[in-house]
Amino acid sequence: MEVLFLFIKRVLCKELAAHNGQVVELAGWVQLVRQVGRQLAFWVVRDRSGWAQVVVSGALALTALPHESVVAIKGKVVTSKSQQGYELQADAVTILAEADELPFELHLAEIKAGSEQILNHRVLSLRHEHNQAIFHIKAVVAQAFRAHLVAAGFLEVQTPKIVATGTEGGAELFPVQYFEQTAYLAQSPQFYKQMLVSAGFERVFEVGPVFRAELHNTSRHINEFTSLDLELGFIDDAGTLMDLETELLQSIFAAVNEKCSSELELLGATVPQIKRIPRLALAEAQTILTSEYGHPSPVGNLDPAGEKLLCQYAERTWATPLVFVTDYPTTVRPFYALSKREAPELTHSFDLLFRG
Amino acid sequence: MEVLFLFIKRVLCKELAAHNGQVVELAGWVQLVRQVGRQLAFWVVRDRSGWAQVVVSGALALTALPHESVVAIKGKVVTSKSQQGYELQADAVTILAEADELPFELHLAEIKAGSEQILNHRVLSLRHEHNQAIFHIKAVVAQAFRAHLVAAGFLEVQTPKIVATGTEGGAELFPVQYFEQTAYLAQSPQFYKQMLVSAGFERVFEVGPVFRAELHNTSRHINEFTSLDLELGFIDDAGTLMDLETELLQSIFAAVNEKCSSELELLGATVPQIKRIPRLALAEAQTILTSEYGHPSPVGNLDPAGEKLLCQYAERTWATPLVFVTDYPTTVRPFYALSKREAPELTHSFDLLFRG
Missing domain, CATH: 2.40.50.140 (Nucleic acid-binding proteins)
Structure with missing residues (x-):
């Protein structure tokens, strides 16, 4: 030719x-x-x-x-x-x-095929405008995350992925045969981030893969994903972190709105406008779930259904799909979560819930 | 307290x-x-x-x-x-x-300790200004790489690191126990990059970890490192790629010069000014090595000593520490390297050598 x-x-x-x-x-x-x-x-x-x-x-x-x-x-x-x-x-x-016969057409609004067929022809299905849009939004999210943190004095790092032991506890680790030894894939850059803070970098972040040997037949777990991680030193309390996370999400959502308007339109998706994100202590959240929805929670925690209801409550009460839950007990959090001085059975850790 | x-x-x-x-x-x-x-x-x-x-x-x-x-x-x-x-x-x-007794002092120009002592106290040794400088330069390199490519229409992607088979051939893979199966750590995002190009993204890049189960008692190998990878479609020939790589290095070096001047000074390091990078076909390079240095090369390849000499030659002849070597034979390159139409025993692949 x-x-x-x-x-x-x-x-x-x-x-x-x-x-x-x-x-x-x-x-x-x-x-x-x-x-x-x-x-x-x-x-x-x-x-x-x-x-x-x-x-x-x-x-x-x-x-x-x-x-x-x-x-x-x-x-x-x-x-x-x-x-x-x-x-x-x-x-x-x-x-x-010249193309061969196609397993499905790509010029229609949606691919008309089952998920197995679609995944067996992943290279082809990725050509569909919906999938193109998702990849573009994903790239903008990572870039906005980095840009916000670099401007706030954070250093970008890459930490090891082959590690000697897990971070989060539990058996959810993938073993790697590292020459004559058994090593594991990193579940999180947690310890490395913390060590880099005390190594004098103070503020670090990483965009990189993490690995979890969890069952993946639920919508809440995946074996390999890209995590956006940060850590900072010299803070007053967890409130500083929630402020930072709020600003970071504002930046990311603004970037997606600005740079991905056609992708959002195509996918029929919207990103929330965030002003302040409400903060609820776990005990408070559990009380709301019982009194508003008759939904009891497991001891010292929320269940997935409870998290969904709580976001609906936040949407109704404060017109936001996001809510911070704070003051989880030490019993359900990793050992490195800081205890509260005034209530040592509770931690300074928090979760951000978004549309459940 | x-x-x-x-x-x-x-x-x-x-x-x-x-x-x-x-x-x-x-x-x-x-x-x-x-x-x-x-x-x-x-x-x-x-x-x-x-x-x-x-x-x-x-x-x-x-x-x-x-x-x-x-x-x-x-x-x-x-x-x-x-x-x-x-x-x-x-x-x-x-x-x-309050600090404990230190294994070494950090206020001196260099850490006075052996490498084992330094690595055993990595968190502490990272506080030394030399190590801080290296991390800062590394972050700027990655950010300049991304910025240049985003401006040139490249999409940032993250590809899987747990894979079913190797890319580069050879046995240099780390096996991962993936539930009941054996999988491997990715040696390179090579195939994913190529598939994403033909999935319609055309131009993609990734900054992420790669894993090589190679002996690491040489200065040319490491088991885990961050690779800066890119791939693009619709090009004329390998010359387009060499042009792109030249511009990319110009951008990265300019960013390091601009943002890391104090770090470079501290480390006594300089980054080269690049205009055009000379391009030598492998056969030409081998001839130069024989005639100028009496250094024969292995069949169809260069050895590490030859690569060093060639960079010295480039420095002397064209005042640049960089040189592209092109036209490697198919026998020493991976199977996916494109053969030249006019000389099918040679490939369009190339290597960039820098100070050997």
Whole structure:
């Protein structure tokens, strides 16, 4: 196959408007072919920036092109009545890779296939605009997290993932054969963060993988995920941390709103406006659950159903889907959680609940 | 112990000048105590921003304070003849944590201890300004890498670290017991990056851990490190990648020069100015090594000594410590390296050598 184009001259779909009247090159995936006759076809071509309509006429309209084939197209940008106001009149087409028969179509609003089928063709299903949107939002969340913390004097670190022992206790560790020894995958950067604070860095954060050998047939557990972790020294009390977490979420939500508006619209998702996040001591939260919902809680803790109800209560009472629960007892928290001086059976630890 | 201070009023060492004449609070580690008499002492106090001189007089000067104790100090900022032009006259001191006897001193230009002693007390040795500097530079490198790529339209991703098989071939994998199965730690995000490119993201990057079960008694191998990885689609040839890598290094080096000048000075380190990085085909590089240094190379590859000599040659010939070596044969590269159409026994892959 001869490649006609040098991608160095390539223009992205979203840049067409800026090249009105010019001859440019597009390259990407053919999402949809609408054949209007032997002499005319409309293609929807997608690249990392979005999609564009391409008008293919004359002999070129006979090009047999399965959906999701990869093409490079040279043509003139003209105004059009399409949604975007511009389209490309194709002069030449190079098929860089012709697609096989697809297991599902990608130009529909949703992928019509079961989850096994979708996961077996993950590379393909990731091309769907919903999945693209999720990945873009995820990247913006991590970047906003970092930007806020760097501005607040935090140092970004990477801590070891192969460790000698667990952090959180319990048996939820993945063993690693480390030469002649058994090591484990880190459940959390917890100890490393704490040690780095006392190593003089004071404020550290990490965006990295953590590993939990938990059953994963619930919506609350996963074996491997990216954790956004921070730790800071020289604070007054847990209130300082809740203030910081509130500001951090404000920054992250603002960034997602600003940079991912089209992704949010596509997914029908909204991010909450946060002013102050209410703070409830665990005992108080348990009382509310009993009196408002007749829902008793386990001793010294909340259950998943109780957490859901509490967020509904916060939404109704304070018009926010978020609530801090504080003052968990030492019995349900890891050993490193600081006891309260005035009530040693309680800790300074807290959880943030969001929509349950 | 009663804590006198609310850290919310805390000022950092580097901010003293902005508070001349005011009463402020410092908190940090006492790096050095110079007792001048019963009534006077000078302390060097260090926090995440740097260090400050504190003048302790009267009864306070009797405070017995081992080096590296953690303190909070209230006092007045005054001008001084010290290196910084300002110092703090202590009015009140709270010892937040008194240090034990130290295994080594941290106020000297270098830690005077063996590497085993240093690693056994890693939290402490990390307080030394050399180690602090390294961590700061490392963070700036990762941030500059991301910033450059985000600006160039790359998406940040996190790929799985527990995988079913290796990427690079060979037995250099760490086995993980994944419930009833054996899995492995990822040697590289290689395949995931490539799949994400063809999943429509086109340009992706990752900053994350990779794991290699290699012997680590050489300076060229390590079992776990943070890799800066990228992948892009729609390129003309390997030259596009070398251009990108050159620009990326220019960005990273510029950021390190701008944001880490004091760290570089402390470590006596310099980063190179890069204009163009010379490109040598492997065969050419081997010829130079033979003719200039009488150093033969292994078939189809370079050895570590040859790589060092080649960088010396680049330094001498083109005044740069960096050189790209291209056109490695298929026999020494992973199977996914693209063959050259005009010479199928060679690949489009390349290595960048830096000071050997």
